[in-house]
Amino acid sequence: MAQTSIALPKIKEPSNLKNWLGVSPFFLFAIMFILFPSLYLVEGSFFNQEGQFTLQNYVELLQTPSIVNAYKLSIQISAATAIGGGIFGFLLAYSITVGGLPRQLRSALITFSGVASNFAGVPLAFAFIATLGRRGFVTLLLKDNLNIDLYQAGFDLYTFWGLTAIYMFFQFPLMVLVMVPALDGLKREWREAAENLGATYFQYWTRVAMPILLPSILGSMILLFGNAFGAYATAYALTGGRLGIITIQIGAQIRGDVLHNPGLGYAMAMGMVIIMAISLVGYSWLQKVSERWLR
Numbered sequence: 001m002a003q004t005s006i007a008l009p010k011i012k013e014p015s016n017l018k019n020w021l022g023v024s025p026f027f028l029f030a031i032m033f034i035l036f037p038s039l040y041l042v043e044g045s046f047f048n049q050e051g052q053f054t055l056q057n058y059v060e061l062l063q064t065p066s067i068v069n070a071y072k073l074s075i076q077i078s079a080a081t082a083i084g085g086g087i088f089g090f091l092l093a094y095s096i097t098v099g100g101l102p103r104q105l106r107s108a109l110i111t112f113s114g115v116a117s118n119f120a121g122v123p124l125a126f127a128f129i130a131t132l133g134r135r136g137f138v139t140l141l142l143k144d145n146l147n148i149d150l151y152q153a154g155f156d157l158y159t160f161w162g163l164t165a166i167y168m169f170f171q172f173p174l175m176v177l178v179m180v181p182a183l184d185g186l187k188r189e190w191r192e193a194a195e196n197l198g199a200t201y202f203q204y205w206t207r208v209a210m211p212i213l214l215p216s217i218l219g220s221m222i223l224l225f226g227n228a229f230g231a232y233a234t235a236y237a238l239t240g241g242r243l244g245i246i247t248i249q250i251g252a253q254i255r256g257d258v259l260h261n262p263g264l265g266y267a268m269a270m271g272m273v274i275i276m277a278i279s280l281v282g283y284s285w286l287q288k289v290s291e292r293w294l295r
Contacts, residue, residue, distance in 0.1 A: 073244065081171045
């Protein structure tokens with residue numbers, strides 16, 4: 001008896017053009033707000049105020065002490081907040097993942113971290129001024145009730161350490177958000193295998209867990225460094241330009257309120273772009289290393 005085959009209708013797959021339509025807004029956004037401004041910076045950094053081609057902007061970038069010091073100050077603040085925020089954020093992420101805190105508290109802390117990591121700029125500066133400024137709530141509370149004068153003791157919100165403390169407010173929550181998935185990725189089987197071989201809890205963390213998490217931790221700290229290095233509004237709202245970090249120096253050159261050399265400002269911005277690009281390359285490489293274990 002001859003067998004008959006029934007031809008099933010083929011499901012028509014969407015064309016490649018339709019697949020690309022979904023990501024077209026992303027590419028449009030990247031081209032308009034990342035690629036075009038970057039090309040404009042590159043072009044503008046090679047021209048002087050008279051519109052003539054020159055390399056003098058980059059010469060001044062490397063030889064002007066105030067600009068070099070601005071880069072150093074920005075790097076110092078970024079490094080301090082990246083290390084401090086990284087350590088504090090990792091400990092908090094550890095506590096809410098493998099540390100045994102109640103699940104309700106974990107949800108609350110992650111929600112707070114999501115909000116706090118985006119709370120920056122003028123509102124954050126005002127919040128700290130109202131709390132720890134010379135006439136801030138905590139400052140007056142300590143002075144009136146405990147006879148402790150923070151500013152007489154050497155504390156000053158409008159200095160390097162004051163700005164570092166403010167940056168820490170949004171740095172450590174970002175570290176929490178990045179590290180929680182990495183800590184959740186630690187497999188229970190690794191700990192059980194270590195315990196079966198006679199390892200203590202401390203030995204498991206120092207010889208198994210930390211080597212696996214180290215690329216994620218270092219990559220997250222690099223991410224924090226870039227996050228602080230590009231910050232502008234918080235520092236400007238707090239100090240009004242008293243702290244000459246590089247972003248404020250660039251704004252002064254381009255706006256022309258005191259200084260006015262747009263070409264030099266573009267060259268300074270290109271220096272920031274190079275530092276940020278190096279940071280992103282390091283972060284991407286470390287993320288690939290960590291994904292080998294935590295996928």
